[in-house]
Amino acid sequence: MRLAGKRVLLIVSGGIAAYKIPELVRLLRGEGAEVRCVLTAAGAKFVTPLVLQTLSGHPVGEDLFPLGGEAEIGHIQLSRAADVLLVAPATADLLARMACGLGNDLASAVLLATDKPVLVAPAMNVRMWQHPATQANVATLRARGIGVIGPESGPMACNEFGPGRMSEPEALLAALVALLAPAPGPLAGRHVLVTSGPTHEPIDPVRYLANRSSGRQGHAVAAALAALGARVTLVSGPVALADPEGMAVRHVETAEQMLAACLEALPADAAVCAAAVADWRVAEIAAGKLKKQPGAAAPRLELVANPDILATLAAPGRNRPRLVVGFAAETADLLAHAEAKRRQKQADWIVANDVGGGSGIMGGTENEIHLLTAAGVEHWPRLAKEEVARRLALRIAQALAAT
Numbered sequence: 001m002r003l004a005g006k007r008v009l010l011i012v013s014g015g016i017a018a019y020k021i022p023e024l025v026r027l028l029r030g031e032g033a034e035v036r037c038v039l040t041a042a043g044a045k046f047v048t049p050l051v052l053q054t055l056s057g058h059p060v061g062e063d064l065f066p067l068g069g070e071a072e073i074g075h076i077q078l079s080r081a082a083d084v085l086l087v088a089p090a091t092a093d094l095l096a097r098m099a100c101g102l103g104n105d106l107a108s109a110v111l112l113a114t115d116k117p118v119l120v121a122p123a124m125n126v127r128m129w130q131h132p133a134t135q136a137n138v139a140t141l142r143a144r145g146i147g148v149i150g151p152e153s154g155p156m157a158c159n160e161f162g163p164g165r166m167s168e169p170e171a172l173l174a175a176l177v178a179l180l181a182p183a184p185g186p187l188a189g190r191h192v193l194v195t196s197g198p199t200h201e202p203i204d205p206v207r208y209l210a211n212r213s214s215g216r217q218g219h220a221v222a223a224a225l226a227a228l229g230a231r232v233t234l235v236s237g238p239v240a241l242a243d244p245e246g247m248a249v250r251h252v253e254t255a256e257q258m259l260a261a262c263l264e265a266l267p268a269d270a271a272v273c274a275a276a277v278a279d280w281r282v283a284e285i286a287a288g289k290l291k292k293q294p295g296a297a298a299p300r301l302e303l304v305a306n307p308d309i310l311a312t313l314a315a316p317g318r319n320r321p322r323l324v325v326g327f328a329a330e331t332a333d334l335l336a337h338a339e340a341k342r343r344q345k346q347a348d349w350i351v352a353n354d355v356g357g358g359s360g361i362m363g364g365t366e367n368e369i370h371l372l373t374a375a376g377v378e379h380w381p382r383l384a385k386e387e388v389a390r391r392l393a394l395r396i397a398q399a400l401a402a403t
């Protein structure tokens with residue numbers, strides 16, 4: 001009963017594949033879901049309201065403005081009383097109306113009024129599916145976050161062959177289960193701390209020392225770990241990125257604040273220090289803006305060392321995460337420096353990358369890394385930062401599972 005207590009609103013539009021929908025209703029109820037159906041006028045030509053009502057155990061919605069009044073529930077309530085909306089089969093016409101935001105019947109009005117996740121299972125003749133209008137509509141819907149299942153390729157009722165067949169009821173059920181009851185990821189129950197972004201070290205109330213870190217790699221690592229089911233605490237320096245969803249995000253400015261936020265977040269099973277923490281801060285922050293004086297010498301800034309967050313987290317002790325991962329951005333002697341860093345800071349792994357001039361890595365969208373562990377060095381190809389993050393998160397999951 002993977003869908004126990006989940007409420008599915010099934011919107012059935014007019015395609016021959018509608019004959020498979022009673023089977024889908026049966027499968028969904030078998031998994032414990034509560035199913036309500038809305039039928040378009042064309043849909044009712046392929047499957048009767050009585051069949052859907054009998055199998056779902058609820059009246060079937062057909063009219064936007066029903067005369068019966070109270071016995072029917074309106075489009076807003078239908079959307080409120082659902083955890084997910086599935087349009088199956090989704091005809092080219094209904095997809096077009098969704099893309100345009102029309103609400104001229106009950107099905108399209110519910111789809112326009114909803115704030116719930118929506119999945120569509122297109123089903124139509126191959127040429128209707130391949131028509132640029134349909135493809136543009138589907139692209140629009142995808143861009144709005146609507147999930148598209150299928151269509152599958154195969155022989156069609158219209159004696160043609162190609163993409164356009166609605167996905168089978170089992171595949172639609174699997175998509176709903178994946179959305180409403182995802183399997184626990186390999187990091188479920190684990191807490192992972194991630195640092196990301198630069199730090200800003202104030203000089204005076206308006207100036208600061210900083211670096212070119214965008215936070216993209218660290219944020220991507222945090223998102224990839226969360227996608228594997230980890231509880232993630234992301235401690236982020238100032239970045240221009242949105243907070244990734246599904247995790248606790250602590251915003252900090254300085255290295256000292258970042259360290260405090262990290263220590264507060266412990267205990268953790270693993271820590272990934274991807275932040276580009278400023279090595280030094282200004283010894284004394286000026287209370288007022290430093291002023292230019294005509295003819296006077298430029299001010300001299302005295303710097304003091306910042307705490308090393310990675311080394312602090314990796315130091316042996318009761319609260320040390322079992323796996324501590326650091327990053328090393330170098331412009332020369334990459335591997336030698338990275339391995340020295342791994343040992344000095346007592347990190348388990350170092351993700352090393354060459355940020356030398358022209359690499360485009362710092363602040364860019366791709367990364368080419370070496371992973372240094374006690375077992376040796378691996379060289380990964382140049383990949384999108386999200387893909388580096390995904391692979392690293394999988395490796396972290398494997399390592400934690402093995403300890």
Ligand code: C5P
Pocket residue numbers: 195255273274275276277278279306307308309310311325326327328329341
């Ligand atoms: O020494 P370096 O700055 O090159 O080391 C990089 C690694 O150490 C990164 O993982 C970075 O997040 C971490 N680090 C830190 N605190 C510092 C300096 C670096 O956590 N003050």
